[in-house]
Amino acid sequence: MGKINPNRVGVLTSVVLLTTALAACSSNNNGEESGAGGNESKAPATTSASSASASQETKEPVKIKMFNRVNADVVIDGNPVIEEAGKLANVKLEVEAPPINNYVDKLQVVMASGDLPDLIYNWGTAGNGADANMEKWAQNGLLEPLDDKIANYPNLMNNITKEMWDAVKSVNDGKTYIIPRPNVVNHWGYVINQQWLDKLQLKAPTTLDEFTEVVRAFAKNDPDGNGKDDTYGLSLAGPDLGRNTIWNATNFLTSAFNLPVVDGVKDTDGNYKIREKMSGYLPYLTYLRQLNEEKLIDPEFLINKIYVDQEKLNQFKVGIIYGHQTAVLGNISKLPDSEKIFSYHAVLKNDQGVAYDWITPAMWGGWMIPKDSKKVDDILAFLDWGNTAEANALFQIGIQGLTYDSYDPSTKLITRTEEQANKLKTISSTYLTPANAINGDGASIVNGDTPERLAVYQAQLDEALKQMTAVNVPAVRSPKILNLNSSIPDLVKKKDEKEIAYITGAIDEAKFKEFLEKEWYPATADAEKEYVDFMNSLGK
Amino acid sequence: MAKNLRSALRYVDKKKYLYIMLIPGVLYFLIFNYVPMYGVLIAFKDFNFNKGILGSAWIGFENFRYMFGLSDFYTVFWNSLILSFLKLLFGFPFPILLAIFLNEMRSRTYQRFTQTLIYLPHFISWVIIGGILVNFLSPTWGVLNIFLGQLGIDPIFFLADESYFRPIVVLSSIWKDSGWESIIYLAAIASVNTELYEAASMDGAGRLRRIWHITLPGIKSTIIVLLILRLGHIMNNGFEQIFVLQNQMNLGVSEVFETYAYRVGILGGRFSFGTTVGLFTSVIGLIFLLASNRIAKWMKEDGIW
Amino acid sequence: MGIRSFKDKLFDSLNYTVITIFALVCLFPFLYVAAFSVTSYTEYLQHPLKLIPYKLEFGAYKQIFEMPVLWTGYRNTIIITVAGVALNIFLMLITAYPLSKPDLKGRNVILLMITFTMFFNGGLIPNFYLIRSLDLYNTLWSLILPGALGAYNLILMKSFIQNIPSSLEESAQIDGANEVTILARIIIPLSKPAIATFVIFHAVTQWNTFFNAIIYTSKRDLWPLMLIVRDLVVDGGGVARDVMDAANSGVTEFTIKMAIIIFSTLPILLIFPFMQKYFMKGMLIGSIKG
Known part of the structure; x- marks a missing residue:
């Protein structure tokens, strides 16, 4: 039984x-x-x-x-x-x-x-x-x-x-x-509904302002023309245990905030630090909070399981998801003519006008x-x-x-x-x-079985690579930062919950900062030090 | 002493067929369950692949100390217990009622037909059922919210709202498995002596009275045995179901031992943690089982022995 | 009389309504899977909850029939299901019957020992060693023997047998029949509903076996159907979003997934209607009197 x-x-x-x-x-x-x-x-x-x-x-x-x-x-x-x-x-x-x-x-x-x-x-x-x-x-x-x-x-x-x-x-x-x-080597960026863009006479965004504009248009201007307010600008997805979706291959968006989704990159001031201390951390979360408040992002973006974002894209419910260079052709096996509907683009530029393509081995x-x-x-x-x-x-x-x-x-x-x-x-x-x-x-390239499709793939990849500045990120081999999940599993979970509470507006910025400063930073100080020492030793 | 032995031998000789019949079963449990049972020692050891389970170094109660020391241990404990309890309270009687009312149907053909339908969801995995539910409950595109919208009710974000998580789990498990679980009660009802029903209808007893006075007493011992066995699994919530319905927003109520063992044990690379949690939940389950069996005995009912 | 029959009618109509509604709700997930196994994915995307396809497409089934692995899987699954059920019912009857005697000495110790196995299990590695030392590794026996007798069902079976009125047994004992004869002539015929239940339970368990095959076999031609199905189907709840996922043929299309589920569960569903007659009230009369 x-x-x-x-x-x-x-x-x-x-x-x-x-x-x-x-x-x-x-x-x-x-x-x-x-x-x-x-x-x-x-x-x-x-x-x-x-x-x-x-x-x-x-x-x-x-x-x-x-x-x-x-x-x-x-x-x-x-x-x-x-x-x-x-x-x-x-x-x-x-x-x-x-x-x-x-x-x-x-x-x-x-x-x-x-x-x-x-x-x-x-x-x-x-x-x-x-x-x-x-x-x-x-x-x-x-x-x-x-x-x-x-x-x-x-x-x-x-x-x-x-x-x-x-x-x-x-x-x-x-x-x-x-x-x-x-x-x-996958170059993460985003996949967008090109037909929606064309219909609304917009072009694929390269900066955060353009991005916001496109997302708003996708959510409010009825891009699918069905006369109903049932579309959203973008969606995210990820594994549901152990990490928030907002860190799952979201390079296309975090890049606008100088916030790498992987460890091993310096912050804007030239120092290594844990992600939660980086200058872009809070602005990124705040941006998501605004998207959510204005109902521009799929309301389920924090709980979508893997592939669900892709399904929503294919159902024309959302217009943008994360993806890399083969995502569009790969999607053909799910939705025929994908390459004619969607297109792949580079990550967004930061405030200096640079779009970083963080590349780990x-x-x-x-x-x-x-x-x-x-x-x-x-x-x-x-x-x-x-x-x-x-x-x-x-x-x-x-x-x-x-x-x-x-x-x-x-x-x-x-x-x-x-x-x-x-x-x-x-x-x-x-x-x-x-x-x-x-x-x-x-x-070979997935589904790249006609010259036309290969040409689409190549053109989009070339365009993206031209826009992005590659940064080679070394693998972080510093045990403590890798093992937070086993050393402080309860606090890691609490941090994830607080991030979500902040994004959904359940707690305000002061409360969130208080948690970070009183609980999270002290608990991770040791691991951070080891990580920083490790990163600095790499240069030598 | 010798006299005792002789009388014991005489007893065994008298019951020899019964004892001979027991041999294969007992041997089976010894070989397939007891021989490998030394594996539980992993919970008390630092497992070394080269030295094997018996050769690895003892670490005593280190794993348990770690487990009890986690600040959310008690939240997880209560989540597991409350969810199990709710499933028991609402989920346990449902298959019994289902079996009884199926049995009361007059048309045999229709009875067989509906019986076959209600056990179908058991064969669809939680992964698929979960996918259906997520679509169904979606705040924007879900059928349920579209329906509520037509009644003028604002969309409800069911899966992100902690207060809906437990009802969803309980209802979906009733939906998926109560038909299947009713099979055993149908078998129990089929074993009730039909003459009792005939006698009752001669006396002019109504349907509800017949159910109350004949059907229920006839299957009482089956109900009790299943209840005791179920109490033995009070700390198990069914990993797959929880996993498909759990997400980062309902974690406060959805984290139970099975998912917790996964998060800490495997994600965090603490290999013996899963064994530790398993051992802990087993001991609790065993206590519940023994206690409920004792209560059943005390109430003069047949327990599990 | 009039009142009773009104109450009776009310009872019936309520009963029929509630059960019918519940049965329809239960039909839904299965219908969902069946419908989308014959609908194109594009159509599914447009109407994810629509259960009547505009156009039937059997392409997915055609692809499945061409997968060689599924057919060997079928063969293995049928073998382990038939052999497993036969062994299980045999072992369960001969063990449960003696244990159903409340006054048999040593019975409680054995029952406690059996109950204990529901809670404590050695885990993967010791079980693997056991199978290897019994020379069962890479045989279908490794999928039949472990689990051939389980504490849970055994306890239930014992309680069923215990419920059989002892007067029936006693009269046979007076006639001089020994326990083996009583088991065969009285207990088994009287336990048909219980036996039918455990045939269904164990058949479904065996049909769904997959984990033991991972640990106890190393050859793909010994894989049971459900192991293959899991590897092909379960990715939403679990699997391989590998780095190259889009390129992996391991990621199966939605429609094919649905078709595989239907293809692999339909045969086991058919067992229930065959067993149903043993659940009918009154079928026992004959055996008691005979």
């Missing part, structure tokens, strides 16, 4: 299922951007093909058992892409893939089982794989430190930037236990090798091959004839039949890639 009798395992299941969810969400905001910088990322992928594997071709292929997080559509047994990868890298690749939703459960059990696979993927709450789990496993002596080895592998050194390597070093002993999986988890593995060199050689354009293309677009007809790496234009597209879904996905981007770029 499932309902009344919740066995412990069941509860734990859902708990960890949700972990994954949340981890996903947090990685979405923290780990998405890369140090490669906007313009560099367009450089063609290195074709310095597998030098490591070339020297091994005479050798008997080594068996590598890979433990990876792969979506359920992909068939693992007799998979032609996995076989092809084995051939190209001269290994015998075996993949074990627990379901993505409960990957962490199984991984914990496997790590405790004493019988470890050769190559283990970890994604974790940090988004770059170097999370508390990794620290724990390393501390318990389950993982091989790789610092002495990695320099021998040119593709690893080329494709994984110094910022990425720094971002995954253990906070306990400074060693490298995980090889980052580089990802596409772009990683999507990483790979770990068990302690004292006999195959360390073979595994690293495989990952080295995995960081080539050849490998990336194989996993992302599949095999010619089977999953596509033609592919042009310079334009990324792919021609494929519907049948081939369906085939690709069952034999590969980005989850299988050892590296999901080469120099910050993937082999």
Whole structure:
């Protein structure tokens, strides 16, 4: 009797299922951007093909058992892409893939089982794989430190930037236990209903004043022309536990207040400080408070769960949501002709007229090798091959004839039949890639399967990059600031509640400031000091 | 001593079939439940992946001290308890009434048909139900508020208003599961001796009197056993349901132990915290179960043993 | 007489009205899922609460039928459901019957021991070790045996059996029948409604099994249906908003999700109408007298 009798395992299941969810969400905001910088990322992928594997071709292929997080559509047994990868890298690749939703459960059990696979993927709450789990496993002596080895592998050194390597070093002993999986550099901005803009004869806003004007017009001037007052300017969404939606990829708006949504950026006075002390913090919240009071923002903006904002955009209930360069084309699979309805734009400019594109190292988890593995060199050689354009293309677009007809790496234009597209879904996905981007770029663009769509994508990205000033933000590896959720969980929750109370007008500015000064600043002083020291030490 | 042993053996011999029948079940619980039970020690240990559960270092009640020391521990405790209590108060009798009134329907075909409908929501996950509810209750686009608007009532932001959270949880769980839960009562009613009903209608007893004097007493022991078992889970609120209805604005009443364990244990990287919370809620549940069983016995009813 | 029949009629009409309304309310979520499994997403966006599609679209079902994983999932689920239910009912009957004897010595200790398992559980890692040392890892048995006997249902079953009038048993005892015969000839026929209930409960539990498969198997061809469904469907409540999410085929379209839910729950829904006749009042008369 499932309902009344919740066995412990069941509860734990859902708990960890949700972990994954949340981890996903947090990685979405923290780990998405890369140090490669906007313009560099367009450089063609290195074709310095597998030098490591070339020297091994005479050798008997080594068996590598890979433990990876792969979506359920992909068939693992007799998979032609996995076989092809084995051939190209001269290994015998075996993949074990627990379901993505409960990957962490199984991984914990496997790590405790004493019988470890050769190559283990970890994604974790940090988004770059170097999370508390990794620290724990390393501390318990389950993982091989790789610092002495990695320099021998040119593709690893080329494709994984110094910022990425720094971002995954253990906070306990400074060693490298995980090889980052580089990802596409996402440039967060906003997605707007272009048809509404055109109808109201407005243009996409670049400053806060323009933004307010557009938002007001979207909310009050009946942009969908249905004669009803049922639209809002913008909406936000986010994971519902542990963090307010207002910090979830809201770069497009916080940029106007010089307020980075990620740690690791200086405030306007040139000093590092915690977000709640930054000059833009209160003005940003106050702005949201005004939008809410004037009913310009979706009243549910503080409680929308992930994807709900996108659904509201697609239902023409709201006109603006956050998004990055592939959001518009990605939306096509939900709403046909998305690229004709919506457009993507850069973040807003600050009071100095600068639009900052804060870019953190772009990683999507990483790979770990068990302690004292006999195959360390073979595994690293495989990952080295995995960081080539050849490998990336194989996993992302599949095999010619089977999953596509033609592919042009310079334009990324792919021609494929519907049948081939369906085939690709069952034999590969980005989850299988050892590296999901080469120099910050993937082999293909989602739904970019016609020249017209690719042109739309490219034009919007170029325009956005032209407007924005890229700032490379280092990964913050200062434990106390990362662990506030476990050291003062009650106060973190209280702070979130106070922010919301202030935005909704339940408390006034004085009350809110009083909380910050009397409770929040003292409780976080220690963590802030450690963080500031860490940031200042980076420059040296 | 030997005499006692002999009389014990004689007793066992007399009941040997009963004892033999018990062997597989008892072995089953020993192997599948008791052998792995040493895992609860994690709550008292600093788990080390290399050393395993038994080899890890003891940390005593450190996890418990941390848990009781959190300033919102008591809020969470009350939230869990109040929500469970409300679910019990309104949710527990509902399936019983449903079963009784279904049973009173004259048309067998229609009875079967409605029975089949009411247990359908049980098969739709909370994720989907939650999505429907969120749409339905939305202050701007939700059907309920549009309807209230036509009556001249200002839109109500149901999911952001703490005072609506508990009613929503209670009503939605009745909606989703009371049909399913009524199955067991239907089985109990089917076991009531029909001759009693026949005798009652001869005496000219009305429908309500028959329900009161025959149906209810006939299923009383099932009700009591289910009530006791339910009290054993007083600290469990159903993670999925709470999770889909919870948001940052109703957190003050929606945070319960299951979501709290997730927030602190997994988000915060305190791995044994989940086990600690689980152990704590289990002990409370066990106390409730034993106490209610004792009360049932004291009232001369069949408890669970 | 006239008054009674008026009261009776009033009772009936109230009863029918209330139950009908409740049944319709209960039909809603299922209808919602079913309707949107055959409606295009675009239409859903325009009318998110409209339950009658303008145009039926079976594209989602066509796509599902072409997913190879779902069919192996079906096979596995049917095996673990049938075997699991058979084992569960057998174990439950032979254990609950002796425990229903209030005067059996040692009974209370065993009941307490069983109750205890509702509250304390070793967690993932010890259970994993157990399955591995019993050599059940990567077999369908690992999805059948754990959970084959649960304290909760066992206690309920015991209480059902305890309710059977002891006079029926006693007369058989006088005839010299032993307990095995009594269980088979008297208790089981008299417990049909209870057995039907637990068949439904356990069948649904087994049908919905997914978590054990994650921990106790490493091969995708052993995954039960619900594990696959969860991985394909549950993302709003949980999943993978991975960095590359838009590119991931793991994110399934709304319509396909709805179709998958219907496709995976319809068979188990059909079990209830088959069991329904055991819930009908009066069906026991024959077995008591016979």
